[in-house]
Amino acid sequence: MQLFLGGIISGIAVGALYGLLGFAVIILLKATGVPNFAQGAQATLAAFIVYELVQSFHLSFWLAFVAAVPLVAISGAVFYALALRPNDDADHLNFIIHTLALSLLIIGAVNAKWAAGQPFTFPRVISGDAAFVLAGVSVSWLTIGTILIALSLASGFAWFFYRTPLGLQFLGVADRPDIATLLGVRTRRLTAIAWALAALISLVTGVLVAPRTLLSSDMMDFYLLYSFTAAVIGGLTSMWGVFVGGLLVGCVNNLVTIYAGPDLGTIAVFLLLIAVLLLRPAGIFGDASLIERL
Secondary structure: OHHHHHHHHHHHHHHHHHHHHHHHHHHHHHHHOOOOOOHHHHHHHHHHHHHHHHHHHOOOHHHHHHHHHHHHHHHHHHHHHHHOHHHOOOOHHHHHHHHHHHHHHHHHHHHHHHOOOOOEOOOOOOOOOEEEEEOOEEEEHHHHHHHHHHHHHHHHHHHHHHHOHHHHHHHHHHHOHHHHHHOOOOHHHHHHHHHHHHHHHHHHHHHHHHHHHOEOOOOOHHHHHHHHHHHHHHOOOOOOHHHHHHHHHHHHHHHHHHHHOHHHHHHHHHHHHHHHHHHOOOOOOOOHHHHHHO
């Protein structure tokens, strides 16, 4: 029972990270109608920026994080300008290929700068002893902090998208970009802002993942894969669904890995994905009518 409970608690913590990275994907999907397959690479780059500020400029972690915020936000807007804006009248498949190419470009740049010495030890964002013990299982402050950060960001962005004029403009651009343009909405500016916001979420995800896995250019590979899985399971149109999907993916993967091994853990996750799509093709909380318009 203790082993099972430990797997659930650990699965919730890692599932929150899947949900957080998937949340960045959902934000761009809602704001632009395009899933960004470079989101994991952007999280990796953001974590390396914080690491470089700590190592080269001898800043504390939190000062480095604050200094990285404008750099990462600007990089998100620049990536949009380089990868998508030159062909912003292309179809969605074209955009998706561009994000894949952008991912390769970012990882290539990271390896060119930081390949030697990988993996690196990354400063812990949340340190300290166990917050409490539940049925013999220690629950760390990192686990609690990760879940609270994920919920706080999700709540803030949900309020932003559905309760503010700018957020509603984002949704309008994603749903009917041609009509939004005719109404005078500056779609390119909004898209650049959306990329900047998604990059900031990737920054938070990257600095939470790096202490767990050690900092390396490939640390986000599985996280991105499982994040997209979580987004599809929860529903690509649901901001909260991606976190439910993330928790399901994290718990299923952890428990099957504990009792049957890591290979079967991965298989179990994708069996879960297939089962959900057979029963709910739009995802657990997804809206099929909205997905058809993406």
